[in-house]
Amino acid sequence: MAAETKKDPPIQLIPEGLDFEPGFNIKTLWAALFVGFIMLPGAIYLGLVTGQSMAGGAEWVTLILFIEIAKRSFVRLRPQEVIILYWVAGGLVMMGGKLGTGAELFGGPFGGLIWDQYLIQSPQADGLHQHIPDWVVPPRGSPALEGRSFLHPDWIKPIALLLTVIVMMKINSLSLGYVLFRITNDIEKLPYPLATVQAGGATALAESSGQREGWRWEVFSIGAFIGIVWGLFYVVIPTVSGIFLTETVTILPIPFIDLTVSLKEMLPAGIMGIGTDLGHVMVGFVLPFWIVVGSFAAAFLVNLLINPLLYSFEVLHTWEPGMSAIPTQIANSFDFWLSFTIGGAIVVAAMGFWMVGTTMWKMRGAQREDRETLPANRGDIPIPVALGIWALSTLGFVVLVWWLVPGFPWWISALFGFVWTPIYSYIGARMIGLTGSPQGVSFPYLREGSFYLSGYQGAAVWFAPIPMFNWGYEAAAFKQLELTRTHFGSIFKLAAVTLLIMFVCSFIFWSFIWKLGPIPSSAYPYVQKFWPFHATMQAFWAKSTLAEGGNELIKTIIRWEYVLTGIVGSAGLLGVLSLLKWPVALFYGFIGGVGAWPHFLLPNFIGAMLGRYYFQQRFGENRWRAYTPILLAGYSCGMGLVGMSSIALALISKAVSSIVF
Numbered sequence: 039m040a041a042e043t044k045k046d047p048p049i050q051l052i053p054e055g056l057d058f059e060p061g062f063n064i065k066t067l068w069a070a071l072f073v074g075f076i077m078l079p080g081a082i083y084l085g086l087v088t089g090q091s092m093a094g095g096a097e098w099v100t101l102i103l104f105i106e107i108a109k110r111s112f113v114r115l116r117p118q119e120v121i122i123l124y125w126v127a128g129g130l131v132m133m134g135g136k137l138g139t140g141a142e143l144f145g146g147p148f149g150g151l152i153w154d155q156y157l158i159q160s161p162q163a164d165g166l167h168q169h170i171p172d173w174v175v176p177p178r179g180s181p182a183l184e185g186r187s188f189l190h191p192d193w194i195k196p197i198a199l200l201l202t203v204i205v206m207m208k209i210n211s212l213s214l215g216y217v218l219f220r221i222t223n224d225i226e227k228l229p230y231p232l233a234t235v236q237a238g239g240a241t242a243l244a245e246s247s248g249q250r251e252g253w254r255w256e257v258f259s260i261g262a263f264i265g266i267v268w269g270l271f272y273v274v275i276p277t278v279s280g281i282f283l284t285e286t287v288t289i290l291p292i293p294f295i296d297l298t299v300s301l302k303e304m305l306p307a308g309i310m311g312i313g314t315d316l317g318h319v320m321v322g323f324v325l326p327f328w329i330v331v332g333s334f335a336a337a338f339l340v341n342l343l344i345n346p347l348l349y350s351f352e353v354l355h356t357w358e359p360g361m362s363a364i365p366t367q368i369a370n371s372f373d374f375w376l377s378f379t380i381g382g383a384i385v386v387a388a389m390g391f392w393m394v395g396t397t398m399w400k401m402r403g404a405q406r407e408d409r410e411t412l413p414a415n416r417g418d419i420p421i422p423v424a425l426g427i428w429a430l431s432t433l434g435f436v437v438l439v440w441w442l443v444p445g446f447p448w449w450i451s452a453l454f455g456f457v458w459t460p461i462y463s464y465i466g467a468r469m470i471g472l473t474g475s476p477q478g479v480s481f482p483y484l485r486e487g488s489f490y491l492s493g494y495q496g497a498a499v500w501f502a503p504i505p506m507f508n509w510g511y512e513a514a515a516f517k518q519l520e521l522t523r524t525h526f527g528s529i530f531k532l533a534a535v536t537l538l539i540m541f542v543c544s545f546i547f548w549s550f551i552w553k554l555g556p557i558p559s560s561a562y563p564y565v566q567k568f569w570p571f572h573a574t575m576q577a578f579w580a581k582s583t584l585a586e587g588g589n590e591l592i593k594t595i596i597r598w599e600y601v602l603t604g605i606v607g608s609a610g611l612l613g614v615l616s617l618l619k620w621p622v623a624l625f626y627g628f629i630g631g632v633g634a635w636p637h638f639l640l641p642n643f644i645g646a647m648l649g650r651y652y653f654q655q656r657f658g659e660n661r662w663r664a665y666t667p668i669l670l671a672g673y674s675c676g677m678g679l680v681g682m683s684s685i686a687l688a689l690i691s692k693a694v695s696s697i698v699f
Contacts (some may be wrong), residue, residue, distance in 0.1 A: 058415045061118030061519075062528040062535075069104060070126045070535055074543035080682030082145035082547055086562035087273060087681070088315055089293055118524040122532055125515070146544025147200050148188070151175065152557055153569075154196070154501075155183055162573040166581055169497035173199050173442060186552050188545065201541065202438070203503045206431050208533050210505070213428035214460065215512020216526075218467040220421055222513055223520070224412065228471030230517045257665050258672040261320075265676020268316045273677065276563075277684035290314040292563035294637040298363045307349035307357040308341040309366050311637035318638050320673050322645020323653075323666040332627020334643040337636040340375075348374060363637070364571045371575070375633050377597045381604020382629045385612065417526030432456055435505035443498045450492055455505035466510025471517075486579050500580040 101123055108115050115123075154175035158167050167178045173195040176182040182190035188197065222228045271289050279287035297310045322330055348354045356369035412418050432455040439451045485506055489499055519526055551557070558565040578595070608629060615625050631639060654662045 058413070058417065058523050058525045059116065059118050060528050061116070061122035061522075061524040062531040063119065065104065065115075065119055066122050066126055066532065067535060069123045070539045073126060074539040076682070077678070078145050078543050079547045079551075079686075080678045082149070082551060083684065084273070084678055084681040085145065085149075086551075086557065086565050087277075087292060088317075088677075089564035089568065117522045118528070121518060121522045121524060122528055125529075125532060126536060145547065146540045147204055148544040148548040151188070151193075151196060151200065152548055152552060156558065156569060157573050157576065159183060160570070160573045160577075162570065162577040166497060166577050166584075169580075169584060170501065171442070171498045172196075174498075174501040186556070188549050188552075199442075199503075204537060204541070206434055206438075206503075207507070208537060210428060210431040210435070210507065211509045211512050212530065212533060213424045213431065214463060215467075215509045216419070216424045216516060217421055217428065218464060218510065218513040219516035220418075220424075221464070222467050222471045223517055226468075226471070228468065230471050230514060257668045258675070261669040261672020261674075262676040262679075263672075264316070265673040265678075266680055267676075268673075269677045269680035272315065274680050274684050278687060286560070288563075293567065294363075294635075296363045296637075298366055299360060302359045302361075305342060305346055306359070307345040307354045307366065307370060309345075309363050309370075309636060310341060311363055311635075313635075313638040313641050316641075317670075317673060317677065318641035319645035319648075320666075320670045322642040322647075323649045324670050325642065325646065326623050326627075327646050327650050328621040328623035329627040329630075330639075330642050330646040332624040332629075333631030333634055334627075334636075334639045334646075336628040336631030337634050337639045340632055341636055345370060363635075364567060367635070368571060368574050371633065372578075372595050374597075374600055376595060377600035378604035378607070379633050380596070381601040381606075382608040382632060384601075384605055385608035386626070386629055389612065413520070415525065416520065417528075429456075432459070432505055435503060439499075439502045439504060443494075443496070443502050445496055446494045446499045446502070447492055450488060451504055454488075459505055459507045459509070463507065463509040466508045467513040468510075470510055470514050486582075489579075490582055494583055495585040497580045497584060499583070500576075 101120065104123060105115060157163055158170050158175050158178050163170070163178075170177075172192070175196055176190070176192035180190075180192045182188075182192040223230070272292070276286050276288045276292070291314060293315060294311045294313045297312070298308070301308065301310050345354060349357060354370055354373045356373050357366055361369065435455055436448060436451045439446065440448045485504065515529065516526065518524075519529060555561055558569050560566060611628060612625050615622070649662065649666065653665075656662075657665065
């Protein structure tokens with residue numbers, strides 16, 4: 039990666055005159071099977087142990103493997119095949135998680151069911167568990183939960199609902215995403231800057247399949263080496279030592295070193311610690327500098343100064359000396375910061391909509407000039423047909439929610455599905471089309487506020503598939519297809535194959551891992567630390583609509599004077615930054631860092647400072663910006679590879695122990 043010799047070759051996209059070609063073929067199928075059966079268990083394990091995703095690493099491993107195979111077979115991969123291979127890998131690894139919980143899981147949809155089984159059995163769900171429907175998770179005490187098995191009749195409803203919702207969401211996203219693409223690309227002629235870069239990268243990778251490796255491979259290899267070395271100490275030693283020794287050997291605590299208890303006298307009610315995953319430093323290389331600076335400044339200002347002051351004035355009254363970081367975070371959130379961040383979210387949402395509205399007003403009429411006919415053989419369908427498919431799938435969500443939760447006003451689901459989702463998605467698509475990023479427009483707590491103010495009593499709606507979506511990023515996917523001259527039909531075939539493989543592989547590997555031991559447990563340090571926090575927050579919101587004491591609970595925690603403080607404080611900060619003409623990203627970072635963990639923002643900040651004041655000076659800003667995402671992808675790949683090796687040993691060992699004993 040020497041600064042004197044390596045130069046990024048110019049990206050040449052496919053000439054416009056060439057025909058559109060399909061990108062889905064037998065190579066895509068083999069790639070999907072490779073990711074599903076080889077990469078997926080590593081992604082699951084890495085997420086449970088460290089909380090990190092293999093996103094980026096999985097895509098690169100898959101592309102490297104298939105490009106190397108192509109070279110040795112004297113076959114040259116087409117850009118259409120490369121872009122589809124990239125999406126196959128990323129889509130299979132990243133899908134997972136549970137909406138509204140904050141507990142992100144990787145490794146397919148069954149990770150969400152693993153979260154549900156934990157929630158209903160957790161102490162935080164006491165008083166709530168009897169209100170959680172059986173179409174979400176089997177009831178507490180069910181043999182399906184005690185036996186840790188999905189192969190039980192009590193799981194039929196949750197799994198059937200899960201499969202139905204996943205298929206409906208994919209239909210909803212592709213149909214509306216296509217309409218948004220037609221509006222923003224064919225009518226408004228938006229530039230889609232990042233889509234051009236991503237498509238150019240696919241083209242360059244395709245060209246490299248017939249040539250020697252360039253700078254991308256060198257940077258990626260450096261990142262992978264760093265990830266492997268760090269993973270040996272961070273993941274492999276704790277995992278392997280737990281197999282062969284009576285006690286687990288941990289060189290660095292996962293996921294952070296907690297200093298909260300040690301500093302209780304100096305920083306009452308303050309949270310402090312150091313994240314131990316080197317990946318957080320790598321993330322600091324990639325994130326916008328002023329976002330990182332704002333988040334870091336907010337988190338440390340809150341915990342070093344504001345929290346001790348609020349404690350001295352008895353605003354933070356729940357905290358007690360001896361509390362570690364997670365109980366302190368929960369106590370402080372309920373006493374003050376949850377209300378304050380709602381106020382800050384209102385300012386951020388208002389600012390985001392104002393910025394989008396201003397941009398749309400300035401560009402009114404200009405985009406409707408010079409309309410062209412649609413490119414031949416692109417794979418287009420009439421917009422009314424796409425809208426009809428989207429409307430039917432949205433109606434399906436509304437009917438499904440009404441059937442699952444008959445006491446919840448159906449018109450709220452319809453409003454979110456037919457009004458909010460298209461408007462919010464269009465705003466997101468426009469932001470991506472103009473700037474490459476959807477940042478700057480969000481509306482936090484809209485879901486929670488609508489449920490609470492609806493008058494509904496019960497907890498089922500918090501687990502229902504309410505159609506609140508933002509499909510703006512799907513428009514960028516269609517733009518990448520157009521730039522690489524890939525027939526649009528490929529994305530629909532891709533969706534069908536990945537859904538099937540993801541569902542099957544997710545079921546197999548989550549079932550096996552869950553059967554070997556409880557999740558969370560000491561074997562999975564990250565989720566053991568953070569899941570109780572996420573469960574507390576989800577249970578708090580779900581209990582807020584219960585008939586017995588729910589409203590009183592939320593009234594004692596959501597304090598409107600603190601919400602107003604958040605609005606005034608955030609608006610004042612925005613005004614000061616505007617007067618000083620400082621970057622607006624600093625404001626977004628500051629608001630995001632108010633309730634964030636300083637443990638992880640410290641290494642983010644270190645990475646941002648190293649990148650800006652050392653590596654940029656050495657390599658140049660443009661070249662360093664080109665290096666950083668590939669370096670992070672390589673690191674993720676290295677960590678993923680050692681994670682897969684560790685889980686292979688752990689699973690074989692535990693499986694053999696189960697058979698023998």
